Amino acid sequence: MVELTWLIPALPLAGAAVILPAGRRLGARAGWVATALVGAAFAASVAVLAELLSLPAADRATVVTVFRWIAAGRFAADVTLRVDPLSMTMALVVTGVGALIHWYGVGYMAHDPRVGRFFAFFNLFVFFMLVLVLANDYLLLYLGWEGVGLCSYLLIGFWHERPAAASAAKKAFVTTRIGDAALLLGIVLLWIHAGSLRFDAVLGGGTELSTAAATAISLLLLAGAVGKSAQLPLHVWLPDAMEGPTPVSALIHAATMVTAGVYLVVRSHPIFEASAVALPLVLAIGLGSAIYAGLASIGQFDVKRALAYSTMSQIGLMFFAAGMRMYSGAMLLLVCHASYKALLFLSSGNVMHGLGDETDLRRMGGLRREMPVTATWFAVGALALAGIPPLSGFFAKDHIVAFASTSGRTAAWVLASLAAFVSAVYIARPLFLAFAGERRNPGRAHEAPLGMQIPLALLAAGSVLTGAVLGWRPEGLLDGFLRPVTGALEHGEGGPSEAVLLLVSLAVAVGGVALAWWAWGSGRVEPEAFPRRRPELAGWLAHAFYVDDLYAWLVRVPGAGLGRALRLVDDRVVDGAVNGLGRDVARASRVAPVIQSGFVRSYALLFLLGATVLLLFLGSRI
C-alpha cells in the first residue's frame, strides 16, 4: 500500500481536474464528487497508516519516488513522497478534517452558482496540502506550500465581485509570499550547504551544517513558516482572509494550511536545533503571537475575525511548543486544534447560514433558542479551545504549558498561562455574545439542515476525544507515534508539581470563561459597553494594535511614494535621456538652413574653408 501513497494526493487532484472543466454540468453534484474523493484519500491514508503501524517503529519511514523533477548542474530534485509518522499524522488531519469540511460545504455552498469551481479549488487545495505534508523534498514541499497559497488566494477571493474579498485574497497571497520568498532562499541555502534537499539526506543527520549556516537556513525557513501560519509579524492577512466562504476559513485558515508552518518547523527541527537562536526565536514568536492575537481577538465583533485571531493565537502556542522542542506537543495541539477550530468555524458558518450571512456579533445574541444544535457544537468547540477538561484542548494546551514550566523557563510558563487564559476569554466571548442573552437584531433565524450537522457532529466528537485519546499524557499515543521523527521529549528539571500545574491550568481555563461570562455572557452587559467605557483600549484591541494600519501606511506612503518616484525617474530621467538624445540630434539638424542658406557664395566659402583646412592638415604632415 505504501507504494500507492501517491494515490493520496492524486485522488483530490483528479477531483479538481474533473470538476473544474465539468463544474457547470455537475452543478451541486460536484460537492459530492469532491467529498467522495477526499474521503477516498482519507481511506487511503488510513490504509497506509495501517501498514506503517505494522512496521517496527524504527522502520516507519518510507520514501516513494514518483519521478525526477528538476535537474541542472549539480542540482537535482525529485518528486518523492515520504511516509513517516509525521507526514501520516498531517495527511490524516488534512484528509479527515478535509473530508468533513467538504461534506459540510456540500450543503453550505449548495446555492452558489459557482459551486463547481468552489469544489474544484477545494479539492485542489487538498491536493497541494497533501503534497506539502507528504513531500520528501523541500522543493516539493515548496510546491505544495505555494499551491496551498494559491488555493487560499482563489478561495478567499471566491466571491471576487466583492472588492473586499478580492483585496483580501491578494493581501493573503502577497503577505505569505514574503515568507515564501524567504523559505525559497532558505531552501536554496540549504542546498548550497547540504547538497541536497531530500529530507532523508538533509535531516537524517548525514550532513553536518555549520552553526551559522543552520542559523541562516532555519531563520529563513522560520520566516516562511511565520508567513504561512500568520504569526507575528506577517499575520495581517489572516483576519482579512475571512472574506472567503466559511468552509474555506475552516479548512484552510484554521485546520490545515495555516498549521503548515508548524509542520515545517517540526519537520525541520534538526536544522533548527543545530542553531542556537532559531528555536528560542520560534518560541518567542509563538508566545508573542499567542498573546497578541488573543488580545486582538477580544476586540473583534466579527465572529470570523475573532476566530481568525484565535487561530493565530493557537498556532502561536504550537510555535511556542515547537520552540521548546516539544514537537509532539505542538503536533497534538495541531491535531486537536484542527478539529475544534473547524468545528467552531463551521458552526459559525451555520449561524451565518441561518442569519443570512450575518457575521457581526453585535447583531446576534440569544441564538441558542433558534439554533440549539449549532449552539451546542459551538460550545463544544469553544470549551475545547478554552481548555476545559476533558475536552481535547485541555490536554493539548496543558501539556504545553506544563512543559514550559519544567523546562526552566518560568517567565515563559507565566506568559503561556496568560495566553491560555486569554484564549479562554476570547473564545468564550463569541459564544456568549452569539448564543446567550437576547436577540439584539430581531429577524428570522433557522437551524442548518441535517447534511451540515453530521460533519459537525463528527468534528465535535473529534474535539472531545482527540486530546484524551492521543495525548492523555505528554508522552501519549501521538508522542509515541511521532517519536521516530521528533525524538523523545526531553523534560527539564524542576518546576512546580504536576498537581499544581493541573490546578493552574484548570483555573486559567475556567477563570477565563468565567471572566467572559461576567463581561458578556450574563446578559447584563451590552457588547458595546466595553468599547464605550474604554474606547482607546478597545480601539487598540479591535485594530489588533494597529499593526495592519501601520503596514498599510508603510505601503501607501513611503512605498507608493517610492514607486511614483521611480516611475517618474523612468519617464523623465531614463527615458528622458533617450528622448533627449534624439531631440539633441534633431536640434543639431537645425543648422541645415544656416549652412545651406541658398547663397552660392556661402557654399563656395565653405568649400574653400574645407580646402584650406585640408591643405593645412596635409601641410602640417610634411
Place this chain on the structure above:
Amino acid sequence: MPWLTLLVFLPLLGIPPLLLWRGATDGRAKALTLGVMLADLAVALGVLIVFDEGRAGYQLVERVPWVPQIGLSYLVGVDGFSIWLVVLTAFMFPIALLAEWDLRHRVRMFMALSLLLETVVLGSFVALDLLLFFLFFEALLAPMFLLIGVWGSGRRVYASVKFTLYTMLGSAFILVAILYLWFQTSRQFGEGSFDLRQMEQLSLGLAEQRWLFIAFFVGLAVKVPIFPLHTWLPDAHTEAPTKGSVVLAALLLKAGPYGMLRFNLDLFPEAARVFAEEIGVLAVVGIVYGAVVAMMQTDVKRLVAYSSVSHMGFVVLGIFTLTPEGMSGAVMQMLNHGLSTGLLFLAIGMVYARTHTRDMGELGGVAQVTPLLAGTFLVATLSSIGLPGLNNFVGEFLVILGAFRAHPWLAAAAVSGIVLGAIYMLWAYQRTFHGPVAERFRGLGDLLPRELAVALPVVAAMLAIGVYPRPVLDRINPTTEGVVRWVRSVEVGQAGLPGGVRGSVQPEYRPPAGIRPSPAGEGP
C-alpha cells in the same frame, strides 16, 4: 535532410502567394499563413526529435559558403541554448496569428510580414556565423517596425520608431565588434571568417576582450532589455498589436540573452568572468526596478511590459552566475517567459478586443462575465509570479540557486522580485477581473473556441514544463555545462589559447585544415 534550412525558410514560401495570388481573400490569406506556420511547427518538432539530447555541441550543422570572399557562410546549427527557442518560436507564431484572426486591416501585408518575421526570428536563433546572426538580428527591424507602426494602437508611430532606432543603436556596437573579430581571425588564421567556432579559437588580450565584451553586451542589453536601456520596451509592447507584443515578448527579447550566452560567454570567457558580478548587480537592479515601476502602471499591457524588464533581469542574472544551474535556469526562464508573458499578452488582447480599454481604472469585474478568460489570465499571472508547478518556477528557482552559489546577496535581492511580482501581477489581475462588473461590460462573451485554441496549448505547455521539465532541461544541461566549463577553464592571462581549451570542451569541432593557429605569443 537540411532540417534547419527547411525550418527557417519554410515560412518564406508563403509570402509570394500572399502577395501575388489575386484570389487571396483575407480569410484565405489567414488560412494560408496559419497552414504554413503549422507546417513549420511540425518541422520544428522534427528538429526536436532529431536533436540528440546528450550532446553539448552544435547539432544539425549546415554550412554553405555564402560570400566566401569575406568568410561569410550560411552556417546554422542548434544546441541546447537554441533548440527550445526554436521550438518556442515555431509554437508561438501560429498561436499569435490565431489571436489576430479578427484582423481586417491590410490583412495580406500583415500575414506576409508575420511570415517574414518568423523566418528572421528563427534564423537569428540558429545562425552560428556572427554576421549571419547579425543579419537576421537586424532584419527583425523592418517587419517589426511595420507591425508596430501600422497595426499598433495609440502612440504606435513613436513606439515603432523608438524601438527600431534603439535597437539599431545597440546593434551598432555589436557590428563593430563582429568586424573587429573578423579582423582578428584574418590576422591570426590568415583568412577572415565570421564562423563562431573559429572565433572561439582566437587569442585575444584581456583589454581587447573587455571592450568587445562591452560592445556585445551593450548591444544585446538593449534587446533584453537591461535597466537602464529598457525604455523602448514599454512603449513598443504597449502600442504593438497583440501579435506584435507576443512576438516581441516571447521571442525578440530572447535574442538578447541568447546572444549573451552564445557570444559573450563563448568568445570572451575571461571578460565574462570579470564583468559577471557587475552585470549581476545590473540585472538585480532591473528586477527590482522593473517590478516597482510596473506597480505604478495603469495600463495593464504596460504593466506586463515592465514585468518583462523584471523577468528578463532574472535571465541575465542566471546567465552571469556562470554556474550550470543558473545558466540552465536562465535558458529555462527564457522559454518560460516566452510562454507566460506571451499568454499574458494574448489574454490582454482578448480583454481589449472585448472592452476596448486596457486602463485598469476602467476595467474590473470582467471575471464574472468571462470566467474562462479570467482563468487564462490567472494561469499566466501565476506562472509569471513563479508559482511552482507552473513553468516559470523551474527557471526562476534554478537562477536563484545559481545566483546564490555565485553571489548570495544578489540572490537575496533578486528574491524580492518574486514578492514584488506577486504584488503587481495580482493587483493587475484584481483590477482587471475582480470587483463589481461595470454595466457596459455585462454583455461580454467569454472565450470563443478560436481563443481557446490560442490559450489552451500555451497553458498546457506551461503546466507540462512546470510539472515535468526534464525533457526541456535534459536538452539544455549538456550545453550549459559545456559552456560553464569553458568559461571557467580559462585562467586569467591565457584567454583563448588557440585551439586549446574550447577544443577539449567541445571536441566535435576541429579547425579546418587550412587554418593554422598562430603561436600563442603572437597575439596582440
Place this chain on the structure above:
Amino acid sequence: MIPTPAVDLRPVAPELALAGTGIVVLLAGAFVPRIRPAALLGVSLAGLAVAALASLSLWRWEGPLTVLNGSVAADRFGVVVRLTLVATGAVGLLLGHHYMQRSGEGRFEFYALLSFATFGMTLIAVAADLIVVFLALEVLSLSLYVLTGFSRRVGSAEAAVKYFLLGAFSSAFFLFGVAMAYGATGSTKLGTIARALAGRTEGTELAVVALGLLAVGFAFKVSAAPFHTWTPDVYQGAPTAVTAFMSAATKVAAFAALMRVLNVALQPLAWDWRPVIWALAAISVVVGSVLAIAQSDVKRLLAYSSVAHAGFVLTGLVAAGQDGIAAGLFYLVAYAAMVLGAFGAVMLVSSRGERHTDLASYAGLSRRSPLLAGLLAVFLFSLAGIPPAAGFVAKVGVFRAAVDAGAWPLALIGVLASVVAAFYYLRVIVLMFMEEAPGEGRVPVEPDPTAMPRVVVAALAAVTLVLGIFPGLLIGLLQGAGVLRW
C-alpha cells in the same frame, strides 16, 4: 612628319560606342524630321548595350595594362565600373524618357547629353592619365550642368547655375591639383606618378599639395562634406529623372576615379591620404545623417542622405588597396541601385514634373499606391542599412574594410550615424504606411498608362534585394576587379 601612334582602340570601345551614340542621336534629332522620342530612346539604349558588350569583352583583356600611351587603363576594375555606369545610364534614360514625356519638356538633346555624360563617366573610371581624368570630368560635369538646367523651371535653372559655378570653382582646384602633381613628378600618368613617388621620403611636398587639391575636387564631385553644399540644391532643383541618374552615376564615376588616383598614383602617399579620407568620411556621414533630419522635401532628404553615403564609401576607401576598393565598389553598385530606385519612385509619385516632392504628400501613400509605397520602402530600408537589402551588406562591407585597416572608430562613427540616418528613412516609411493624409490634402496618384518606369523601379528593387541576399554574386567579381595595377 609626326609619327602616327600605334593605336589599339579596343580598350576604349565602350567610350567610342557611347560617344557615337550621342552623335548619332544628335544628328538624328537634328536632321530627321519629327523623329519620335521613343526612337531616340531606342537608339540610345542600343548604344548603351553595345557599350556594355564592349566592356564585357574587356574582362578577358590580355593586352597591356594601359593603352593609348598610358591614357586609359584596361583592367577589370574599369569593366565593372563601366558596366555599372552603363546600367545606370540605361535606367536614367528610361526614367528620363518617361519624365520628359510626362512633363512635356522632352527634347532630343536629352538623349545625346545623357549618352555624353555616360561617356564622360566611363572614361573617368578608366582614365590612367590625369589629363584624361580632367577632361572626362569636364565632359560629365558640363553634360550634367545642362541636364540639371534642362527644365524650364526656376528651380532647375537656379540649380544649374549653382552647380555650374561651384563645379567650375572646384574644377579649378582640381586642375591646380593636376598641375601640382605634374610639378612634383613631371608626369600626369598615374603609373608614372606612382613610380616617381615610390620610395621617395622627401620632396613630396608638391605631391602632397596635389593630393589635397585633387581630393578637394573629387570630394566635391562625390559630394563629401564639407564640399557637399551644392548637392541638396541641385538634387532638388534638377528634374527628378536627372537627379536619379546624377546621384547614382556621378558618385560611381567620381569614386572610381578617386580610387584609381589614390591607389595608383598616390599609393606611395597612402600614409598621407588615409587620414584625409578618414576625416572626410567621418564628417560626411555625420553631416549627411544629421542634417537630413530637418528636411521636408524628399529629394532634398535623399540628397543629404547621398552625402552620408559618400561618407560610407569613403569609409571603405580608408582601407587602402584591394579590400577597400572591393568594398567601396560593392557599396557603389548597391547605392546606385537603391538611389536610382528611390528617385525613380519619387518621380512616379510626382507623376508629372516636380510636384508632390514635399514629405507631406507621402502621407498615406501605401493606401493610394501600395506598389510604389512598397518599392520605396524597400529602397529606404536598404538605404537605412536594414537587412536583407543590399544596403546592409554594403555597409558591413565598408565597415569591415575600415576595421581591417584599423579604423574601427570610423566604423563606429559610421554605424552610429546610420542609426541617426535610419530615423529619417523611417520617417518617410511612417508617413507612407502609418499615417493618413488629411482629407483635403490627399494627393491622388495620377493614372499613368505606361508600366515601363514601374517595371524599372521594381527591377531595381529586385536588384537591391538580390544583392542583399546573394552579395557573393557580385563580391567575387569585385574582388577580381579590386586589383589596380599599373
Place this chain on the structure above:
Amino acid sequence: MDLVVFWVFAPISVASAVAMLLQRNAVHAALFLVVNLFTVAVFFLLLGAPFLFAVQIIVYAGAIMVLFLFVIMLLGVDRRESLVEQLRGQRLLAIVLGVGLVAEIATAVRAGVGLGARAPDGFAAVNRGGNARALARVLFSEHFFPFEVTSILLIVAAIAAMVLAARRTAVPADREAEQRDRQEVRA
C-alpha cells in the same frame, strides 16, 4: 632680361587681377581680366611656350573675353553691381582664406621646388623644330586620345548652347506650371 620682364609684368598681373575684383562694372572687370590674360601670355613667352602665348592672346583674351563682353551687353548687366556685402563675415573670411591658400602654396613651393631654383637648361632641345611643332608632336602622339576627348567636350558645349540659350521663351501654359512649381519649391 628675363628677370626684368618678369618683375615688370608680375605686379601688373596681380594689380589687374585685384582691380578686376574691385570693379563694380562687369565690363570693366572683363577688361581687367583681359589685361591679366595678356600678362600671363607674356609669362608663357618667357617660359618658352610661344604657341601658348599665341593661343592665349587669340583664343583666350580674344575670343573668350569677347564672348563674355557680348553676353554682358546682351543681358544688360553692365549696371553697377553693389559691392556692399550682405553675408556677414564673407569678405573677411574670403580674404583670410585666400591669404592662407597663398601661404600654403608658397610653403609647398618653397619646400618642393626651392625658392632659388632656376629652370634647367636644354629647353631648346625640347622645343626642337619650334615650339608649335614640338607641341604638335607630343599632342598628336602621346596625348592624341585626350585631344579626341576634347571634341566631345566641345560638342557638349554646343548642345548646351542649343538647349539653354536658344530656348524659346516659355509658353504661357508653362508659365503657370512654373508659378506652381515655384510655390511648391518654396513650400
Place this chain on the structure above:
Amino acid sequence: MRTPIAAYLILSGILFALGTVGVLVRRNALVIFMSVELQLNAVNLSLVAFSRMHNDLTGQVLAFFSMVVAAAEVVVGLAIIVSVFRLRQSADVDQARVLRG
C-alpha cells in the same frame, strides 16, 4: 639670369587665390565666372612653369587642354547664366535662393 621657377609658381598661387576670393566676394554671376577663368589661367601659368622646370612639354599640352576646357566651360556657363537671366532678369547670385535649407 633666369627668373626662379618658384616666382612663377607663387605668382600663379597669388592669382589663383585672387580668383578664389573673387568667387567668394562678387555677386554678379558673370564676374564670378570671370574669377574662375582667372583661376584656370593661374593654373595654366604654373603648368607652363612646371613644364619649363621639367624640360617637358606635357605641361604645355595640359595648359592647352585647359584652355579648351575653359572655352567649353565658358560656352556652357554663359548659356546657363543667360537662361537664368531670362527667367529672373538678374545675374545676382545672391538672389538665387529658391533652393535652400
